[in-house]
Amino acid sequence: MALDPSCGRIALIANPAAQNGRGAWAAVEAASLLRARVGDEGFQLLLTERPRHATALAASLDPSVGTVVALGGDGLISEVAAGLMERPVDERPALGVIPVGSGNDYAASLGVPASIGRAIDCVLAGRTAVVDVGRVNGRYFVETLSFGLDAAIALDTVERRVRTGRTGTRLYLESAVDQLFRHLSIYDFTARLTGGDAAAMRTVSTAAYLLAVQIGPTYGGHFRICPGAELDDGLLDLCYATPHLGPWKALAVLLAAKGGRHTGNRHIHLDRASRLVLDFAEEPPGQIDGEKIEGTHFEIDCIPRSLTVIVGK
Ligand SMILES: [Mg+2]
Incomplete structure (x- = not known):
């Protein structure tokens, strides 16, 4: 299955430190599965190095990216969403999630399974919804x-x-x-x-x-x-x-x-x-x-x- 090129490239933002380091293995596995499905041209992997880094990465993604996939726990997903919210609404890629966390509440709210392979199937199936985002004292939250x-x-x-x-x-x-x-x-x-x-x-x-x-x-x-x-x-x-x-x-x-x-x-x-x-x-x-x-x-x-x-x- 290949994603429609008009939907843009996929950027995977992963927190290698998620779940005491399990995030690093999950990122390698997810990147390899995504590369196999969409090819090198259609895909980029970005690893976070510090708290809030995911927000900066998501805010500064290349306009060719149509989907950003957050791999990590709810905190990482929230940081990526915050970066997307900093962009103008018509330059905001769709957010996909690969839950690698302790609670994974947001993935469950989106109906995305807690298995890397099945979460990637969801991303590539590309079924979307438009949802609300919460904001408190200028900080965003998704769940x-x-x-x-x-x-x-x-x-x-x-x-x-x-x-x-x-x-x-x-x-x-x-x-x-x-x-x-x-x-x-x-x-x-x-x-x-x-x-x-x-x-x-x-x-x-x-x-x-x-x-x-x-x-x-x-x-x-x-x-x-x-x-x-x-x-x-x-x-x-x-x-x-x-x-x-x-x-x-x-x-x-x-x-x-x-x-x-x-x-x-x-x-x-x-x-x-x-x-x-x-x-x-x-x-x-x-x-x-x-x-x-x-x-x-x-x-x-x-x-x-x-x-x-x-x-x-
Ligand atoms: Mg509501």
Whole structure:
């Protein structure tokens, strides 16, 4: 199968350090498979050398590139998307993903399988969708932005993965149990929301264990925190959990969230908005597509249907 030449060349941006070095082998395998399918002329491989490098690489791609494929975890995919968003909309290549990470939430949201060969089949099949991108204080995100308990878990997961080499749901649950039983903190915040279920601006002022602002439905390795979130509805999906939950009840809610079954709990609140301004009384742990974000004041909006992505079946 050959990609239509009018669709442009394929650039593969890979993080060789993904998953404790598994990314390097994955990049070699993916590059060899792509070269075999589209030839040397149609393909280029770019390896990242440092954090945020993928953003610079994606922002400065040659105009002949029609598809950029991000190989790595959600953080790398997010960095590539950020680079594409820096380009004018009519010079933005389509984004394909080859998930080589711990959670791979965004690939799952796009329906792209977590196998290199099958992900490449998706890229070459070229089935696309146009999706929303989130933005917070000028930084882009494609799947998730969250504060509080879950962000503390996500950040602890990263530290623990480096230390232990473990991955996936088990790693996440280890971090979760540690955070629930040792650090279950409450964060006071005010959110001013615009758009979504009510046309007028409205204010939510409360205390919560966590607050997630989602483009896609999941975070933390397929926890369906906002099961109704759609990638292309122009809206941010919100979920926050209010007191008081002890560690065991909080753990039960968290486990229910794995299957998106937490939403009936009276401590769980869902909302939607096209824009929100968030102010925390004290700085909470924060994550943006799995990477750390700091501060107490966050201006968040949804850039509707701004990125073409390659999706699975
Ligand atoms: Mg949405």
